[in-house]
Each structure stands twice: as C-alpha cells, then as structure tokens.
Amino acid sequence: MTDSAPSTPGGPPAAEFDVARIRHDFPILDQTVNGKPLVYLDNAATSQKPRSVIDAVARYYETENSNIHRGIHTLSQMATDDYEAARSKVQRFINAANLEEIIFVRGTTEGINLVAQSFGRANIQAGDEIIVSAMEHHSNIVPWQILCQQTGAKLRVIPMNDAGELLLDEYEKLLGPRTKLVSLVHVSNALGTINPVKTMVQMARGYGAHVLLDGAQAVPHCPVDVQDLDCDFYAFSGHKLYGPTGVGVLYGKAHLLEAMPPYQGGGEMIKSVTFEETLYNALPFKFEAGTPNIAGGIGLGAAIDYVNDLGLDRIGAYESSLLEYGTRLLSDLSNVRIIGTASQKSGILSFVMDGVHPHDLGTILDAEGIAIRTGHHCAQPVMQRFGIPATARASLAFYNTREEIDALVKGLDRVSEVFG
Amino acid sequence: MSSLGDLYQEILLEHNSKPRNFRTLDDPTETAEGYNPLCGDQVTVYLKIQDGVITDAGFQGMGCAISKASASMMTQSVKGQTLESAGHVSDAFRRMMTDPDADLDYDALGDLESLSGVVEYPSRIKCAVLAWHTLNAALDGRGDTVTTE
Numbered sequence: 001m002t003d004s005a006p007s008t009p010g011g012p013p014a015a016e017f018d019v020a021r022i023r024h025d026f027p028i029l030d031q032t033v034n035g036k037p038l039v040y041l042d043n044a045a046t047s048q049k050p051r052s053v054i055d056a057v058a059r060y061y062e063t064e065n066s067n068i069h070r071g072i073h074t075l076s077q078m079a080t081d082d083y084e085a086a087r088s089k090v091q092r093f094i095n096a097a098n099l100e101e102i103i104f105v106r107g108t109t110e111g112i113n114l115v116a117q118s119f120g121r122a123n124i125q126a127g128d129e130i131i132v133s134a135m136e137h138h139s140n141i142v143p144w145q146i147l148c149q150q151t152g153a154k155l156r157v158i159p160m161n162d163a164g165e166l167l168l169d170e171y172e173k174l175l176g177p178r179t180k181l182v183s184l185v186h187v188s189n190a191l192g193t194i195n196p197v198k199t200m201v202q203m204a205r206g207y208g209a210h211v212l213l214d215g216a217q218a219v220p221h222c223p224v225d226v227q228d229l230d231c232d233f234y235a236f237s238g239h240k241l242y243g244p245t246g247v248g249v250l251y252g253k254a255h256l257l258e259a260m261p262p263y264q265g266g267g268e269m270i271k272s273v274t275f276e277e278t279l280y281n282a283l284p285f286k287f288e289a290g291t292p293n294i295a296g297g298i299g300l301g302a303a304i305d306y307v308n309d310l311g312l313d314r315i316g317a318y319e320s321s322l323l324e325y326g327t328r329l330l331s332d333l334s335n336v337r338i339i340g341t342a343s344q345k346s347g348i349l350s351f352v353m354d355g356v357h358p359h360d361l362g363t364i365l366d367a368e369g370i371a372i373r374t375g376h377h378c379a380q381p382v383m384q385r386f387g388i389p390a391t392a393r394a395s396l397a398f399y400n401t402r403e404e405i406d407a408l409v410k411g412l413d414r415v416s417e418v419f420g
Numbered sequence: 421m422s423s424l425g426d427l428y429q430e431i432l433l434e435h436n437s438k439p440r441n442f443r444t445l446d447d448p449t450e451t452a453e454g455y456n457p458l459c460g461d462q463v464t465v466y467l468k469i470q471d472g473v474i475t476d477a478g479f480q481g482m483g484c485a486i487s488k489a490s491a492s493m494m495t496q497s498v499k500g501q502t503l504e505s506a507g508h509v510s511d512a513f514r515r516m517m518t519d520p521d522a523d524l525d526y527d528a529l530g531d532l533e534s535l536s537g538v539v540e541y542p543s544r545i546k547c548a549v550l551a552w553h554t555l556n557a558a559l560d561g562r563g564d565t566v567t568t569e
Contacts, residue, residue: 360484418424418428
C-alpha cells in the first residue's frame with residue numbers, strides 16, 4: 001500500500017473516473033429508500049456487488065452447480081476449474097508467491113481464528129506475549145484472548161494518540177524476546193487510520209516475532225502486496241471487496257502453513273483415513289475441511305476482476321478525493337466532531353454530533369434514504385479510548401459521489417432541526 | 421414507515437434534553453442495571469419501595485433519545501404507584517411496543533403514549549424497552565445486569 005493517494009500531475013483524476021457509468025454496474029444503487037434516492041455510505045460494513053459478481057454466482061448455480069475436487073463428472077470439473085481459477089486470481093491480487101498459500105475461509109474473522117488456534121496453539125506458550133493494537137476490531141482481540149486463556153500467554157496493546165495513530169515508540173517498547181506474534185489491523189474500520197504496517201512488520205522481525213495483518217478494510221481500497229509487506233499472515237473478507245458474503249481469504253507463508261496442524265477436521269482436508277491414522281492433505285486443502293462456499297469463491301474471483309479492471313490506484317485516488325471533500329464539509333459543521341484524524345486515512349468518516357446520540361442520527365438519516373452505521377463498530381476499546389459510547393460512521397466506496405456527501409451534510413442539517 | 425415526527429415527538433425530545441429523575445437515590449431499596457450489547461446503551465434504575473409503594477425512582481446511564489426519554493417517563497410514571505399498578509403500566513408499555521393493534525390503557529400510560537411511534541422502527545424498540553427490562557429486574561430483586569438480548 002502506498003502511504004498517500006497517487007497524484008496525477010496535470011490531470012484531474014476524479015474527472016477521469018467515470019462514477020456515473022460505474023454506478024450502472026451496481027443494480028442496488030438505483031433505488032429509493034423511504035421515498036429518497038438511496039445514499040449508501042455503509043461500505044465498511046459491507047460493500048455492494050457489481051452485476052458481474054451477481055451474474056457469476058447465478059451462472060454457477062444455473063449451469064455448473066456440483067461439488068468440487070473429487071467429482072468425476074463434467075459439471076464437477078467445471079466448478080473445480082472455476083473455483084481454483086478464483087484462487088489464482090486471489091494469489092495475483094495480493095501477489096502471494098505460491099498458490100497453495102491462499103486458503104479460502106468464511107471471512108477475516110475465521111482467518112484470524114484459524115491462525116490463533118492452529119499456529120497459536122502450536123507455537124505460543126505460557127509467558128509468551130501477543131501484541132495487538134488499541135484500534136483492533138473485536139475479531140482481532142477475542143481470538144487472542146481465547147488463546148491467552150488456553151496457553152497462559154499475555155496480550156499486550158499498542159496505544160494510540162488522539163488522532164488515532166499508533167505510537168510506534170510505545171510499540172518498540174512492547175516488543176521483546178517474549179513477543180511471539182503481532183496481530184495488527186492494516187486499516188481501522190472505526191477510524192480509517194492506515195497503519196504503517198510494513199515498518200511495523202520489520203520492527204517485529206527484529207525480535208523474531210511473526211505478524212498477522214487484518215486486511216478487511218485495506219484490500220477494497222488500495223493495492224496490497226504480501227511479499228512486499230513481508231507479513232506471515234494476511235486475512236480479508238470477500239464481501240467488503242464487492243464480492244459475496246461467507247467467503248474470505250487467509251494468506252500464510254507456505255513454510256509456516258506446512259508446519260501448522262489442521263484447524264478443522266473433515267472431508268477435503270485428508271489424504272487418507274483409517275481408524276488408526278489419518279494423513280492430511282497438501283496445502284491449501286489441509287485447511288479447507290468440508291464443502292466450501294464454491295459460489296462465493298467464484299463470486300470473489302469476479303469481484304477481483306472487476307476491481308482490477310477499474311484499477312486500485314485509480315480507486316484509491318478517487319476515494320481519497322472524496323474523503324478530503326467529506327472531511328472538509330464535516331469539519332465546517334460547528335456541532336460535529338470527526339473521530340479519527342490520522343494523517344494517513346482511508347475513506348472512513350467517523351463522527352459525533354453535539355447533543356445527539358448516533359442512533360438517533362442514524363434513524364433520521366435513514367428517513368432521508370442515507371445508510372450509515374452507528375454504534376461501537378465492533379471496536380469498543382476504540383470508543384473507550386475516545387471516551388464516547390458510539391459514533392456515526394459514513395464509509396466510502398468508489399461508487400459514491402460528492403452529491404452523496406452533500407446529501408449526508410443536508411441530512412445532518414435535518415438532524416439538527418429535529419434536535420434543535 | 422411512519423414519519424419521523426411520529427417518532428421524535430416534542431414531548432420525547434423534551435424528556436431527552438431534560439430527563440426527569442436523572443439521579444441516583446441515596447438509599448434505594450432496589451437497584452438494577454440494564455445493558456444493550458448491540459449498541460452499548462446502559463441504564464441503572466434505582467427504586468425506593470416502602471410498604472408496597474414505589475416512593476422514589478431514579479435512573480442514570482447513557483443512551484439515545486428514545487432510551488433516555490423512555491427511562492425518564494418511566495420513573496415519572498411509576499413514582500408513587502403501588503407495585504401492582506407499576507406492573508400494570510409496565511405490561512401496557514410492553515404491549516404497546518410489541519403489538520401495534522393492542523387495545524391499550526392510555527390513562528395508565530400517560531406521556532408514555534408518545535413513544536408509540538417506536539413500534540414502527542423495529543431496530544429502535546430495544547432502545548425503548550431497555551429501562552423497562554431494568555425496572556422489572558429491580559422489582560424482581562435481580563442483581564445481575566439484564567440485557568435486551
């Protein structure tokens with residue numbers, strides 16, 4: 001990931017990005033909600049799906065639905081080919097060195113739990129330390145707390161400043177010979193902060209610690225190169241990347257995955273089974289017990305094709321300009337305070353409004369057709385850090401427009417009227 | 421969906437900005453805590469019960485306008501009531517939140533009727549009932565935190 005949006009000297013990047021045409025690719029956007037045009041600003045919760053993804057899933061069910069990998073018949077071969085083609089697309093998308101390093105899971109949460117229970121239980125012992133940050137989603141806190149309870153390891157937390165930036169000098173102090181694993185969010189879902197993960201991986205390397213990155217909010221918005229980052233594990237979800245729900249990816253370095261015990265037992269993950277002994281399958285299948293989400297995997301492949309066609313650099317540049325616009329407009333409102341003002345930010349506008357609870361704000365915006373998220377965003381420690389119970393969060397995608405940001409601001413005027 | 425005006429009625433907004441009985445009691449006979457894990461709303465209800473009558477009621481906590489107004493009107497409504505009539509109001513309120521066509525005792529509900537619009541917003545019903553779950557826990561003498569889940 002680049003630390004800032006790529007600039008195109010002499011050219012207007014926003015103008016080159018034909019949002020009106022792109023919006024036609026997303027059937028759901030063309031509707032009214034509560035009598036108003038839908039303004040969908042809840043992309044960090046889940047993103048909308050382009051027609052090509054919906055079609056890929058429908059085509060699979062309509063023409064080749066069958067179980068994969070062991071079928072002798074034609075449909076099974078077609079489904080297997082398409083599912084495995086999706087795996088190759090994922091490999092190229094995050095630039096993994098080997099195809100077998102791409103494990104399909106249900107989502108980011110399952111990917112992290114897999115590492116905690118397989119890698120963690122095999123490699124982490126009483127007295128060892130696991131480091132996370134103060135801005136983690138609950139899915140990158142609770143699996144480690146469970147592991148700590150099971151092993152007697154200790155969880156350490158990297159603090160952040162008032163802007164929502166991690167304190168690297170404090171991180172350096174936490175690292176030590178006991179540090180076995182660092183598990184960090186690449187882009188914060190609650191604050192939008194883009195963490196300097198490449199530097200933080202290198203710092204962990206100095207102590208021989210392994211690193212997992214939670215990329216759920218990163219892969220939809222910026223190029224990710226796992227070899228360049230040099231992380232050991234990288235997890236993300238399909239549904240935030242304009243793909244289907246129920247499918248996600250865990251990348252792991254091959255030599256680590258080889259040495260790890262299976263996460264779940266069952267079909268698919270075995271080479272041979274007798275009641276005396278079971279031989280496990282090769283990577284990645286060792287970690288893919290049971291019939292997978294075949295349609296979801298194929299849909300994810302179509303989503304990656306779509307994003308690649310648009311270009312993540314262009315997506316990032318457009319979303320940055322949109323974020324800048326939204327930040328400016330919200331900053332001009334005297335009764336609104338933005339939570340999360342890191343210098344490196346992704347398209348997330350978390351905010352609170354004087355005298356109005358975020359839930360009331362969300363209900364009033366919904367009446368205006370505007371979908372945002374309100375609450376703690378599954379990051380209660382972040383709310384505690386800022387001394388607030390909840391925030392309202394508008395999260396952007398490349399199909400959002402300046403007009404939609406204007407609608408949000410107009411909606412906030414309406415909130416002020418109601419609570420005036 | 422009904423209009424926003426039905427949800428955020430003047431009287432509700434007034435209870436939100438100036439909640440009644442928004443205080444702890446010095447010597448409560450019953451206290452209970454309520455929590456909505458979905459949104460983080462939290463309320464503590466304090467009651468002073470003497471000879472089967474709620475002689476004082478207060479609440480503390482944080483939440484949205486609907487949960488705060490509901491708690492405010494609730495304490496106003498049950499204060500001075502016998503346990504039996506407080507139970508009657510609680511039951512009427514619960515029915516107002518679950519059945520839009522219920523035949524309700526509006527005399528008993530009083531200002532609480534202004535929360536009737538909430539039933540049209542399923543995601544917000546838990547906000548309105550949090551204080552009432554907590555009141556019931558206090559009346560039952562349950563010390564554990566109750567949740568809306």
